[in-house]
Structure formats: structure tokens, C-alpha cells
Amino acid sequence: MESALEDPYPSSILLNLMFEGGFAFYSLSIAFGLLLLSMSFLVSGSEVAYFSLTADQLDKCRQSSSPAERRVSDLLGKPKQLLATILILNNFINIAIVTLSTVLTWYITGSRNNEGLLVVALSGVVSFLILFFGEVIPKNYALHNSLAFAKAMSAPFAWARALFQPLAWALTSLSSLIERRVEKKGYNVSIDELNYALDITSKDTTEEEKEILKGIVNFGTLTVKQVMQTRLDITAIDSELDFHEVVKEIHVSNYSRIPVYNGSLDKIEGILYGKDLLPYLNKDQNFDWHRLLRPSYFIPESKKIDSLLKEFQHKRVHMAIVVDEYGGTSGLITLEDIIEEIVGEINDEFDVPDDVGYNRIDDNTFVFEAKTSLNDFCKVTDLDPSDLEEVKGESESVGGLILELNGTLPATGAQITYGDLVFTIVVADQKRIEKVRVKILPEKK
Structure with a gap:
């Protein structure tokens, strides 16, 4: 009579083993497998439970007198060590499940040689059990019952953390080393790539939201020279004016802060705050208003505006005088x-609508003030600022760009073409350009 191991039919092999004492082995193996699967359920669910706790839940655990909640707080006090412990346990359990299924396969087939379809079928069943019952179900459950799950597993994990501390320390040390290397290397993501990512965001994002996000992305690249009001646009007060004349100038300008100069704008003596004058409005014209001046804050043209914003916050000032390399x-x-570089134009009750710097004639034609910054010019026309880098030189305004392109001061009516841009001088005198019409060729826009 053929032995069970020589029976070519696996089903008869299983029956023979069960009746020859194998039944107890299989029963214990299945029971042990279910235990391992249950442990995988608890460990995988714990990973989500611990790391999805809200700030309020964590505060509750820190202040609680409950031992379980205090253990939760203590475990999360070292999150890397906790995560390493969870991963170590999870991998050990999964390895044990795979090992057990392999041993069962050997017993079923009667040898360590692969039995083809049977091995594939058992591997598929084990993978499904681990994935579904050891990953998907526990993590979904723990996500909706995070605090209760975390408290239930706090005692086992406190014990496991102590048991696997040497191995967890080795893993966290290695991961910290890799993190430092990655941080040192950094990530090379260009501003253009970030802007492109914003352009292809979902339709749920409004154009206004996209513009704000683009403003944030480009914020760190802008210099003071690109954003500032030019010397010609500065409203300032001569220090020789008497008190009544000063009050009148502030009333006419509608500015709450005005620079004060002595002789020329290159000699700024300080900043006069309108609110500082309020207690002295009944004084005569000989009142010494100069003692109310606050110190001026001077910065170079090359300073980045993100750095300047931090300095404004630290020094509690709202205005800075920009100086060139010669101190002028x-x-x-x-x-x-x-702030307008992020959120767009901010108009108050004193702003005149015509002072926006440009008028849109149609989709392809605009009339700009020559003093409009190239940064604002590119925003209005949807041009890439890098397209002008090669020709703009040191200029930061539309008028300066035209001077760089033309080489000399153009007369009214002159046309200058660059790429798909056609500049027509609308108003100019012998000293400067005042208004420019810009046409973007439709076929190239």
C-alpha cells in the first residue's frame, strides 16, 4: 500500500495526516495563526490610533489621572521610538505568519519542493489575510476610535518599548542620520515648477486663491527695489516748513506717516506720524514740531522683502527708506x-481708483504708467518675469525697460518691439517717459 507521502493527490494527503495524528498539529497551527492575525490587527491599528490623536486629546491625556491615558502621553513623548517599536512588532508578527504558512505548506505537500498551484494559492490566501485583517480593517477602525484604541494598547506597548529599546534605538539613530543627510542635500524645486503646480490645481481653487498662493511662492524671491515706491513717487515734507504748513501738508496728502527731509530727499531727518500731531493742533505756527520726529529706518535696494517683513515685525515699524549704493x-x-505682494492691491477710502498704474484697453492692449514696476507689469500681462531678465538691466520699471531696449529716450509716438510685446510711447517729455501703451501680439500670447 502506498504511503501518504507518495499519494499524488494533496487532498488525500491532508486526510491521511489528520487521521494519523496530524489533526492536532493543524488545529494548533490554525489557532496560533489566528492569534498572530489578531496581534497584527492590534499592532497595525495602534499605529493609526496613536498618530491620529488630536491636540485636545493629547492635552487631556497629559492632564489626566488615568494610568492608561498617562501611558499614552508618555509613549507619544518619544514618537520616533514608539513608531520603531510598532514597526518591529508588526514585522515580527507578519514574519511569523508567513513562516507558519510555509511550514503548513510543507506538511500538506509532504516535502519542501513546490507543489505549484497549491503554494501559489496558500500564498495568496495568507497575503489577503494579512492585508485585509491585519492592515485595512484595524486602521479604519482605529481611525474612528483612536483614543480608546490607544488606551487599550498603552500597557502592551509600554512593555514592548522596554523590550525592544536597543533595536528601536538603532533604527531611530539610523533614520536620524538619513534625515540629516537628506536635509543637507535639500530639494531642488524651482519657483517656476511651483507656479506650474498652482496653475494645474483643481477647479475647486478660485483664481483669487491661486493668485494669493503664487504671491506666497514668489514672496521670497522679490527684492525691495522691485516693490518699493520710486523716489519720484515719494511724498515728503521739508523740515523748513512751519507747524501750520506741516499740518496742511499731512491733511492734503492723506498719509499717516510722512518722511521729513532737509534740503533734498537724500537727507531724510526722520518720519513724522500724523497721530503725534493731534495733541498740538491748537499750537501756533512757531510750535517746534521737529521734536515729534521718529527715527528713519534705512535699508538697501537689494534686501529681500520676506526678510524686511520680519524686521518690520521685530522693530514695530511700518515704513523704511530705501537707499542706493551711494547712500542716496x-x-x-x-x-x-x-502685504500687497501676497493678497493683491489694498485700497482704502483715500486711494484714488485712477492710481492703479494701468488701464486695460482690451485683452491684448494696456496703457501703463511708465513708473509701474516690472513686477506689477508681469502680473497684469501674465508674463513670466524671467523673459525680461536678459534685457531689463538694472531697471525695475516699465519706463526703465524701454530705455534699456531703445538705448535713448524715445519721443511721443515712438514704437519699440521686443518679442511679442509692442511698446508705444503715449506721453513723454525731454526728461522722462510718463505713459506707455503695450500691445501683446494675439498670435503669440
């Missing part, structure tokens, strides 16, 4: 100018 006044920048 080249412009002025305010906190409002910086």
Missing part, C-alpha cells in the same frame, strides 16, 4: 506694499 534715497517701502 532711491525709494520708500511700507508694510502695506509688502
